[in-house]
Amino acid sequence: MENNSQKGKLVVGGLLVGAILGATLGVLFAPHKGKKTRKNISNKVKKTSKNIKNEIIDDATYLKDKAMEFENIIEDKMSQAVKSFKDKANELLHSNSDHLMNK
Structure with a gap:
């Protein structure tokens, strides 16, 4: 290893x-003089850093959108779960009161 x-x-x-x-x-x-070469390198570095910055912004936007979608899905699921629990609780309460009345 x-x-x-x-x-x-x-x-x-x-x-x-x-x-x-x-x-x-x-x-x-x-093939160019030092000043021209440094300028070319500087321009390429600036262009590359701008491209990287734009990619990071695009990725961050994509992740933010996905997080919002996930949040909406979770909220929907939680609402469904709460409704289901309430329905079950009401069902149990009504079945219990019916059961007590029959005794």
Whole structure:
């Protein structure tokens, strides 16, 4: 079990090192000057963060809608249960009073 954990850590570590190395080499050998490259990176970071923000907002809206649907279902079920309990209680009260009258 520990062997798999160590292999997983090595894989993740290797991926991180590779990503950092790739990004560094990409910046060093970029076809544009430093200022242009930094601007391109900045624009891509802004665009990506905006996309992530929009996805989070969409997911939050979806979850909120689902929670409201669930709340409505629970309220309906609770109302049905309360009505059922009241009906049973009334039924028992009436059957008990009828039973007492017959004695």
